[in-house]
Amino acid sequence: MSRKEEKERAFNAMLLRNKALIWHICSDYSLGKVWKVEDCMQEVVVSLWRYFETFEGRSSERTWIYRVATNTMLMLRRKDNRSPITERIDNQEEINNISYEGYNENYQQLLQLINDLPEENGMIIRAHLDGFSYQEIAEMTDLTESAVAMRIARTKKQLREMFEKENNKIS
Amino acid sequence: MNTLHDDFELQWQHRQQAMNDVQNAVPSDELLLDMAKKAQKRVKVKIRWISYAAAACLIFGVLLFGLTKQNTKEITFLCNSGCSVQDVIVSANRIVNQ
Numbered sequence: 001m002s003r004k005e006e007k008e009r010a011f012n013a014m015l016l017r018n019k020a021l022i023w024h025i026c027s028d029y030s031l032g033k034v035w036k037v038e039d040c041m042q043e044v045v046v047s048l049w050r051y052f053e054t055f056e057g058r059s060s061e062r063t064w065i066y067r068v069a070t071n072t073m074l075m076l077r078r079k080d081n082r083s084p085i086t087e088r089i090d091n092q093e094e095i096n097n098i099s100y101e102g103y104n105e106n107y108q109q110l111l112q113l114i115n116d117l118p119e120e121n122g123m124i125i126r127a128h129l130d131g132f133s134y135q136e137i138a139e140m141t142d143l144t145e146s147a148v149a150m151r152i153a154r155t156k157k158q159l160r161e162m163f164e165k166e167n168n169k170i171s
Numbered sequence: 172m173n174t175l176h177d178d179f180e181l182q183w184q185h186r187q188q189a190m191n192d193v194q195n196a197v198p199s200d201e202l203l204l205d206m207a208k209k210a211q212k213r214v215k216v217k218i219r220w221i222s223y224a225a226a227a228c229l230i231f232g233v234l235l236f237g238l239t240k241q242n243t244k245e246i247t248f249l250c251n252s253g254c255s256v257q258d259v260i261v262s263a264n265r266i267v268n269q
Contacts, residue, residue: 008207008211011207012204012207015203015204015206015207016200016203016204019197019198019200019203020190020193020194020197021190023193023196023197023198024189024190024193027193027196028189038198038202041198041203041206042206042209042210045203045206045207045209045210046209046210046213046214048210049207049210049211049214050214106178106181106182107182107185107186109182110179110182110183110185110186111186114186129183129186129187129189130187130189130190131187131190156183159179160179163178163179163182164179167178
């Protein structure tokens with residue numbers, strides 16, 4: 001087997017091992033957007049393949065994938081914010097209804113609040129909610145473990161306050 | 172307020188379970204492998220275009236360098252052949268505009 005075939009085989013095996021994780025990141029970041037999750041996944045797979053050779057195994061495979069996939073999704077979001085399409089704005093209400101279908105109202109609200117967080121805090125809180133340890137999040141973000149812990153505590157408090165404020169307004 | 176506090180914690184826990192909930196919705200292995208194939212093809216095409224662009228830049232650079240060197244040679248020759256500064260400037264302008 002040639003080196004190229006070996007690399008492709010290793011890459012495919014890695015994708016299959018982590019498909020639930022990749023799918024989850026894509027669907028989470030595309031909430032409230034018109035992008036199809038499959039299209040996001042294709043972009044993420046392209047990025048993973050592009051950087052596959054640079055993966056040195058210093059962090060776990062799961063952490064590396066999470067970092068590359070998250071950065072790709074953030075890049076897509078930035079691109080989308082720079083060149084918004086009018087059609088998207090017109091259909092925003094419809095889009096949100098479709099994207100959050102199946103979730104209860106308060107859960108939708110929490111997801112929306114997480115979606116609206118600044119990029120880095122959003123990434124940290126999502127990784128925490130997805131079960132990554134402080135050490136793994138520190139590797140992803142180049143922060144110290146104590147800084148990660150502090151950010152998570154602060155952001156969670158901020159989210160709770162916003163959640164309660166919104167609900168008080170409604171009731 | 173306490174109810175809201177509890178509700179937030181409930182939704183927080185719900186979100187922590189999201190990774191498990193997604194297991195049923197993931198695409199098939201075939202679709203994922205097809206995406207991998209497309210990705211490999213896309214990166215290969217991009218690399219090919221980057222190499223073409225680099226080669227074109229190199230050729231253009233060499234040509235430009237060659238022309239500049241040739242012009243410099245001609246101007247130096249005029250200076251050494253005893254022409255006045257005025258003549259050299261006029262000739263240099265002509266060479267550059269050619």
